[in-house]
Amino acid sequence: TFESLAGETLTRTGVIAAVAVEPFSRGRVRPHEKTHAEPKAERLALLGSTKTMCEALLMLARDEGGKLSELLADVVSLEPTVRAQLDGVDIAMWRVVGSRAAELASAAGAAGLYIADGHHRYETAVAYRKVNPAADRTLGMIVARRDEGLKVLPTHRLVYGDATDKDSMLTSQRDRFHVHELSEDVSTTDHLSELKARGTACIIVRPGGNPV
Numbered sequence: 676t677f678e679s680l681a682g683e684t685l686t687r688t689g690v691i692a693a694v695a696v697e698p699f700s701r702g703r704v705r706p707h708e709k710t711h712a713e714p715k716a717e718r719l720a721l722l723g724s725t726k727t728m729c730e731a732l733l734m735l736a737r738d739e740g741g742k743l744s745e746l747l748a749d750v751v752s753l754e755p756t757v758r759a760q761l762d763g764v765d766i767a768m769w770r771v772v773g774s775r776a777a778e779l780a781s782a783a784g785a786a787g788l789y790i791a792d793g794h795h796r797y798e799t800a801v802a803y804r805k806v807n808p809a810a811d812r813t814l815g816m817i818v819a820r821r822d823e824g825l826k827v828l829p830t831h832r833l834v835y836g837d838a839t840d841k842d843s844m845l846t847s848q849r850d851r852f853h854v855h856e857l858s859e860d861v862s863t864t865d866h867l868s869e870l871k872a873r874g875t876a877c878i879i880v881r882p883g884g885n886p887v
Contacts, residue, residue: 676765676766676767676824677763677764677765677824678763679826680828685824686823686824687818687824687825688744688747688748688751688819688824689747689816689817689818689822690747690771690779690780690783690816690817691731691768691814691815692779692780692814692815693812693814693815694732694734694784694788694812694813694814694815694817695811696797696800696801696804696810696811696812696813697801698801702787703784703787704788704789704797705787705788705789705790706789706794706797707790708794710795710798711795714795715795715798715799715802718795718796718799719799719802719803722799722800723803728796728813728814730793730796731793731814731815731816732790732793732813732814732815732816733790733791733792733793733815733816733818734788734789734791734793734816734817734818735788735789735817735818735820735825736782736783736784736789736817736819736820737786737787737789737820738782738786738819738820738821739786741819741821742782742785743779743782743783743819744819744821744822746775746778746782747779747819750769750771750775750779751767751769753769755767755768756768756769756770784817788817789820791818791827793815796813797813800813829867841881857878863880866878
């Protein structure tokens, strides 16, 4: 349970499970972004040294029939096994065993899983399994796609390098994107919210301001 940037109190509910480690070509675990060799090499070295997955992947289940959500609602209606708080986030965990655990596993993996966060970690787990066949599972938190607490926030990146001429940069991008420059009195966050209704958008802020 956490507070959003808009001041809402939200609760995200999921099942933490041992997820099968297998190539994306199998089609049961699906990515949406490309990865980079250097971070994967670092994670593989860490995994080889610790033999531990230190952070669960965040994965989405389509849950078209709502079965996963229904089972999770039943679980969280009971008193949690443990509670904790970290950086203003309230955490509650339930230990689920037996037939109820089997039902949760079946519902969570019924139609494949989509990686929301953790592409490098998952691909590292696949690479690790090639040399350690017994390591055929990794840790994932699986959340139903329509969960009310599932919020995807903007990704912010700082790009370092030599100064780029503004005009040439914008000219090179106009063939690929719709580009317009914002006046200084425009709220970038409000404008981005408006653009969201029309599709995918981003705002670039150059050194000294002048958002695009």
